[in-house]
Amino acid sequence: MPGLLRQTPVLPLLIGTLGLAMLLPAGFGFATGDSPSGRAFLYSGVLVCVLGLFMALATAPGRRGAMARGRMDDPLFLLVAVLVLAPLLMAVPLVEAVAGLRFALAWFEMVSSFTTTGATIFDAPRAVPDTVHLWRGLAGWLGGAFVLSVVAAVSSRLSGAGLDPRRPADPPGLRAGPGSGTPTGSPLRASEGAGGLRAPILHEAGLVLPAYALFTAVLWIALVAFGNPAFLALMQAMAAMSTSGILPGPGMGPAGFRGEVLLFLVLALALTRRSLPGVPADARATSPLRDPELRLGAVLIGLAALLLVLPLWLALPGAAEGQALFAALRAFWGALFTAASFLTTTGLVSNDWFMVRAWSGPSAPGLILLGLAMAGGGVATTAGGMKLMRVHALILQGRREMERMVFPSSVGGEGVRRRALRGQAAVASWLFLMLFLLGMIMALAALTALGVPFERALVFATAAISTTGPLAQVAADVPLSWAALSDPARAVLGATMILGRLELLLVLALVLGRGGR
Numbered sequence: 288m289p290g291l292l293r294q295t296p297v298l299p300l301l302i303g304t305l306g307l308a309m310l311l312p313a314g315f316g317f318a319t320g321d322s323p324s325g326r327a328f329l330y331s332g333v334l335v336c337v338l339g340l341f342m343a344l345a346t347a348p349g350r351r352g353a354m355a356r357g358r359m360d361d362p363l364f365l366l367v368a369v370l371v372l373a374p375l376l377m378a379v380p381l382v383e384a385v386a387g388l389r390f391a392l393a394w395f396e397m398v399s400s401f402t403t404t405g406a407t408i409f410d411a412p413r414a415v416p417d418t419v420h421l422w423r424g425l426a427g428w429l430g431g432a433f434v435l436s437v438v439a440a441v442s443s444r445l446s447g448a449g450l451d452p453r454r455p456a457d458p459p460g461l462r463a464g465p466g467s468g469t470p471t472g473s474p475l476r477a478s479e480g481a482g483g484l485r486a487p488i489l490h491e492a493g494l495v496l497p498a499y500a501l502f503t504a505v506l507w508i509a510l511v512a513f514g515n516p517a518f519l520a521l522m523q524a525m526a527a528m529s530t531s532g533i534l535p536g537p538g539m540g541p542a543g544f545r546g547e548v549l550l551f552l553v554l555a556l557a558l559t560r561r562s563l564p565g566v567p568a569d570a571r572a573t574s575p576l577r578d579p580e581l582r583l584g585a586v587l588i589g590l591a592a593l594l595l596v597l598p599l600w601l602a603l604p605g606a607a608e609g610q611a612l613f614a615a616l617r618a619f620w621g622a623l624f625t626a627a628s629f630l631t632t633t634g635l636v637s638n639d640w641f642m643v644r645a646w647s648g649p650s651a652p653g654l655i656l657l658g659l660a661m662a663g664g665g666v667a668t669t670a671g672g673m674k675l676m677r678v679h680a681l682i683l684q685g686r687r688e689m690e691r692m693v694f695p696s697s698v699g700g701e702g703v704r705r706r707a708l709r710g711q712a713a714v715a716s717w718l719f720l721m722l723f724l725l726g727m728i729m730a731l732a733a734l735t736a737l738g739v740p741f742e743r744a745l746v747f748a749t750a751a752i753s754t755t756g757p758l759a760q761v762a763a764d765v766p767l768s769w770a771a772l773s774d775p776a777r778a779v780l781g782a783t784m785i786l787g788r789l790e791l792l793l794v795l796a797l798v799l800g801r802g803g804r
Contacts, residue, residue: 295343296359297437297485301369303339305376306332308425312380316418324418327383335376362441362484363797369433370785374398377426384419391774398781399756399769400426402788403434403669405532405634406756406780408770412536417518420535424525431529431669432499434788435563436492439667441484441793494564503528506553513542513549523635527553530669532634532757539638547624547637557631558584558675559665580665580675583682587662588626591655595622595643618642625761629656631664632671634757653762657746660755661723671754671787673723677716684713722791727752730783737776743767747776751783 309332316325346359359365377400378393385393392408399406400423407423409415503524510520519540526533527550539547556562559580575581596618621639628635644652663672690697727748734744746767750758759767769777786794 294347296346297365297488298359298368298372299339299342299346301373301433301437302342302376303336305373305429306335306337306339308332308429309335309380309422311425312418312422315421316384316416319417321416321418324384324416328380328418328422331380331383334379338376363794365484366438366441366789366793366797369437370402370788374401374781377401377422381419381422384422385415391777392770395769395777395781396423397426398784400424400531400533401430401433402754402784403427403430403529403531403632403671404751404754404756404784404787405526406750406759406769406784407533408777410768410770412534415535417535420522420533421518424522424531424533424535427531427533428503428525428529430788431531432492432496434669435495435499435667437488438789438793439495439560440488440491441797498564499528502553502556506549509549510540510542510546513545515540515542515546523550526635527633528556528669530554530557530631530633530664530671530754532628532755534635537636539635543638544620547620550635551624551627554627554631554633554635555581555584557633557664557668557670560667579679583675583679584627584630584664587659588623588630591626591630591659592619592622594655595626595652599642614642625656626659629755629758629761630659630662630670631668632660632753632755634755634761636757636761640761653746653764656758656762657749660753660758661749663753671752673720677712677719680712680716681720684717719791723752726783726786726791730779733779734776737773737779739772739776747772747780748783751780752787754784754787 309328313325313328313332316322316328359368374394374397377397378390381393381396382388382390395406396408398404405427412420506527507517507521507524510523511517515523519535520542522534523540523546525531539550542549559578561575561578573579596615599618600615617639621637621641622643624637625635625640625643628637661672662678663674664670666674666676730748730751731741731744734747735741739747743763746759746763747769750756750762756769759769769780772780
């Protein structure tokens with residue numbers, strides 16, 4: 288058995304991990320008296336583990352096994368297969384645990400959770416067993432781990448794809464894969480076999496996942512210490528670390544302001560990957576105060592919060608006195624926390640957000656939150672959206688073009704790194720922006736063709752492509768329901784979530800690599 292595990296491709300290992308993860312809500316269900324849900328997850332977990340074992344045996348050493356391993360080690364096949372197959376398997380216990388739930392709805396729920404989108408079809412979450420909520424949060428947490436390990440390992444080996452604008456393209460054959468010790472070409476080839484794909488993924492997971500789990504545990508304990516119930520604190524910890532925003536119900540719990548401050552600090556981790564182990568030295572070449580992602584994120588959060596509370600401050604009489612000043616400060620904190628949450632595509636809402644919504648009007652907060660979600664968090668983090676580094680590269684290039692309009696003969700300076708960001712990184716960022724908008728427009732067109740009103744379709748499409756599901760409840764004039772959509776509309780949005788999680792530029796790089804063999 289140990290020898291079989293050492294030679295098993297990544298896909299059977301991930302499927303086996305999903306089966307083992309189902310045992311956690313099974314144990315929780317039995318411990319809390321929810322035996323029907325516990326049995327559903329127990330039986331499903333055993334079946335999924337057996338499926339993973341069969342796949343491992345089918346890809347065992349041998350002529351046919353080698354052919355199967357070659358297909359599974361293709362990076363495009365691996366990423367698409369996991370994001371398509373995992374929600375299907377994860378939906379099986381959900382159908383058994385929730386009476387009357389159709390498989391199509393369960394699939395959408397799991398696609399939303401695993402892609403860390405957080406769009407839920409449960410409009411009455413209090414009527415759903417806590418065991419199901421735990422599985423939803425755990426699915427989002429596993430999706431975040433998948434992004435930090437598998438997607439990051441594959442994308443880091445695609446030199447020249449522009450996935451991280453800080454890194455210029457390396458000549459073919461000169462880029463070394465993480466942990467492999469051998470140079471690799473670009474794009475990644477399936478012929479590299481398990482040693483070319485399995486080793487870097489396991490290496491990345493071994494570096495990142497222990498810290499990911501440790502941060503989650505520390506945040507959970509701290510929220511419990513601040514007064515939140517243990518189950519709510521666990522859900523909040525997983526929701527913040529994975530930027531899924533999946534909670535068992537509305538509200539931030541008894542921890543109040545202290546809990547929100549703690550979550551705010553954790554959400555800042557999604558603005559840059561530099562806090563995680565295994566990050567290359569070039570990503571930490573600058574100090575945190577000069578990190579372009581952190582600086583741009585801070586500017587966007589502060590500017591959005593100011594725009595959201597400015598009408599409130601102007602309307603409050605005597606804002607510098609007594610209760611008026613306290614209300615103004617509460618509103619500013621609510622706007623600040625919510626802006627940071629949507630910039631990182633998490634979607635958690637502050638307890639003080641109601642004050643901002645009441646004074647800013649129905650449309651202003653929605654437009655600002657839509658823009659923040661589209662901007663997104665840091666490169667190679669669990670956040671979705673455009674990513675801050677790409678926005679930074681486009682801003683630098685735009686400023687340079689304006690300088691050339693004033694001084695056509697000027698020469699761009701500011702060092703090699705800035706010149707690289709204004710060059711090929713800006714081109715790659717512009718390409719990603721076009722692909723991002725194209726994907727959103729295609730989803731918008733499909734939804735309107737299926738009868739969804741344009742304004743609602745715009746919110747749904749933006750929430751799906753940016754993996755920010757709670758936008759539907761906050762950005763529109765009235766809260767929108769994912770469950771009220773038709774099955775074809777949810778299928779379109781599910782596919783959009785998968786594309787948003789994969790990043791269209793990564794898909795394009797892998798497709799072009801396959802065509803160039």
